[in-house]
Amino acid sequence: MPELPETETIARDLEALIGGAQIVGARVMRPDVLREIEPERLGASIAGTRVRCVWRRAKLIVLDLARDEERVSTHLVVQPRFTGALLVDDGTLDAELREYLCVTLRLADGRALHYRDVRRLGTVALMTPARFAEYAGALGLEPLDATSTPEALRAVFGSSVRPIKAALMDQALLAGVGNIYATEACWVAGIDPSRAANSLTPHEWTVLHTALVRLLRDSIAARGTSFRDYRDATGARGGFVSQLRAYGRAGLPCARCGRRLVGTDAIDGRMTVFCPWCQR
Secondary structure, eight states, X not given: OOOHHHHHHHHHHHHHHHTTOBEEEEEXXXXXXXXXXXXXXXXXXXXXXXXXXXEEETTEEEEEEESSSSOOOEEEEEEOTTTEEEEEESSOSOGGGGTTEEEEEEXXXXXXEEEEESSOOSEEEEEOHHHHHHHHHTSOBOTTSTTOOHHHHHHHHTTOOSBHHHHHTOXXXXXXXXXXXXXXXXXXXXXXXXXXXXXXXXXXHHHHHHHHHHHHXXXXXXTOOOSSSOOOTTSOOOSGGGGOSSTTOTTSBOTTTOSBOXXXXXXXXXXXXXXXXXXX
16 A cells, blocks of 8 residues: 555646645665665755656656756656655645655655655655666556456466466556555456466456456546555545455445455455355
8 A cells, every 4th residue: 555546646636736836955864775776865866857747657756857848857667555644835835744754855846755664665656767667667567557458468477377456466567556556456356366367258258357457447437445554645545445346345235235344364464355155
């Protein structure tokens, strides 16, 4: 957490809020979150650049920075992981959200872009275009791209003996899906999350793909899922939690069959909630 819908929401917010803005400096309060750049060099490396665009790759938020209109000179790559957040501060940001700040970028218009991270498990990296291409090239299929089809998923996962839920969370195979949406997709598709990926039929791959794409799009429309820490770029919470049917609902009735949902960490070491009666 955040997963694809949450990072997509943040990236879209930032594109709308700070796209084209000029960066005039940076302050690093918690240098342990930085990667591929020294704390004392960050400010000088990005001062004078403009935010050409903001976009998402997998669970990453990518700010393309340029010193002119023609060429991206560097990428600021943020991986929020569990408690990270990128927040635009125009002076009205809640005081509690100004706690646990790790990095602050100062913008020419007087606003600031904060990277906040309570547990400091997320990262902020500065990469050249070549380095980012290498880094992103190790990531898997984007589930919302046109190239993501049931046949593509089957080709990626079809020979694997791993549990299907664990396979869906492998970022080298499928980018952006984590525990929340893998759990939900298996429930919606009626597939036991512990089943080996190579046991799914072509029809089940179609059902699973449809379920996953719909969940991700619906969550983006609801601006993501907030349980505790996730906030969008303005500090607001996501609204998809009310639509969850499995994740976080262990012990509650299954919305499909009415029997009790079961929670286990035996599949992949993460809490998986499923219905042992109607997920096969």
